Amino acid sequence: MALYCATLALHSIQPGLLAHLAKAPTLSTSNPHRLPSNVVREDEHLLVAAAKAGDAAAFEELVNRYEKKIFRLTMNITRNNEDAEDAMQDAFMKAYSHLDRFQEDSRFYTWLVRIAANEALMRLRKRRPNQFSLDEPIESEDDFIPQQIEDWGPSPEQRFAQTEMRDILRGVIEELPPDFRIVFLLRDVEGLSTQDTAEAVGISEAAVKSRLLRARLKLRQKLNTRFRQDGKR
Amino acid sequence: MNCASVIRRVSSYIDGDLEATIVEEIELHLKTCRDCTILVQQTRLTVRLYYDSDLVDYPVEVQARLHETLRRKICKDPN
Ligand SMILES: [Zn+2]
Numbered sequence: 480m481a482l483y484c485a486t487l488a489l490h491s492i493q494p495g496l497l498a499h500l501a502k503a504p505t506l507s508t509s510n511p512h513r514l515p516s517n518v519v520r521e522d523e524h525l526l527v528a529a530a531k532a533g534d535a536a537a538f539e540e541l542v543n544r545y546e547k548k549i550f551r552l553t554m555n556i557t558r559n560n561e562d563a564e565d566a567m568q569d570a571f572m573k574a575y576s577h578l579d580r581f582q583e584d585s586r587f588y589t590w591l592v593r594i595a596a597n598e599a600l601m602r603l604r605k606r607r608p609n610q611f612s613l614d615e616p617i618e619s620e621d622d623f624i625p626q627q628i629e630d631w632g633p634s635p636e637q638r639f640a641q642t643e644m645r646d647i648l649r650g651v652i653e654e655l656p657p658d659f660r661i662v663f664l665l666r667d668v669e670g671l672s673t674q675d676t677a678e679a680v681g682i683s684e685a686a687v688k689s690r691l692l693r694a695r696l697k698l699r700q701k702l703n704t705r706f707r708q709d710g711k712r
Numbered sequence: 713m714n715c716a717s718v719i720r721r722v723s724s725y726i727d728g729d730l731e732a733t734i735v736e737e738i739e740l741h742l743k744t745c746r747d748c749t750i751l752v753q754q755t756r757l758t759v760r761l762y763y764d765s766d767l768v769d770y771p772v773e774v775q776a777r778l779h780e781t782l783r784r785k786i787c788k789d790p791n
Contacts, residue, residue, distance in 0.1 A: 669764075
């Protein structure tokens with residue numbers, strides 16, 4: 480992968496900071512391998528500062544670091560390849576254009592996730608207007624009835640091969656209604672705080688907690704049918 | 713505390729998001745309730761399995777198009 484605007488990047492690169500990027504081999508665009516990501520995670524603020532100062536190579540390194548996660552998020556929210564790709568592209572474009580608005584006391588990744596979640600939600604709402612509501616969920620007692628409690632054995636992680644486990648996790652989360660799925664994705668897959676999730680989705684923190692509880696219970700229930708050790712595997 | 717009250721709080725409980733007195737009540741209940749104990753363990757495991765998990769493949773064409781789009785944007789309009 481060639482550096483974005485190679486001349487710009489080389490002119491603005493800060494001595495010592497991203498020197499390894501200048502040494503990275505230039506790969507053809509048809510072979511989009513990632514640049515070596517040997518900048519440690521703690522250096523994120525340096526990358527962001529360099530990107531803010533106009534260093535395209537630093538921004539590209541941020542993209543390399545998070546593109547896979549951002550696509551996972553937009554894909555999981557929209558459940559549509561085209562929307563997921565558009566949402567991801569627009570999220571990175573907006574992040575680039577609005578870098579000056581990013582407050583460096585928060586994590587860049589959290590900020591990026593919020594932008595991407597927004598882009599993805601917009602597309603989901605457009606395609607399926609009634610599938611995601613901002614209203615406080617109505618509590619139904621059914622949600623809290625402990626469905627089946629069965630023994631999963633000592634460790635499902637060891638009983639299932641990695642690919643099999645991945646298929647199970649994918650299949651099960653797809654069955655969650657969007658209201659619950661999105662909150663679960665932001666909180667439990669991406670690791671956002673309750674507050675950041677609430678702001679990203681545009682609902683109250685109480686609603687995040689309520690939806691998260693029900694999402695977790697529903698997922699546990701669905702996983703139970705796959706993990707229970709009654710011979711049905 | 714009864715089972716329904718524990719279930720209602722299982723999420724906040726595993727997040728460490730409850731007052732100490734409530735935690736004590738829950739743990740007192742867990743000592744004698746096998747179902748709630750399993751529910752807590754399995755909910756915790758569910759959260760752990762999903763955290764940062766590989767739920768989606770990231771196709772190389774999608775990646776290539778992203779970088780191409782960004783290159784066009786950034787080179788045309790350096791911030
Ligand atoms: Zn109980």
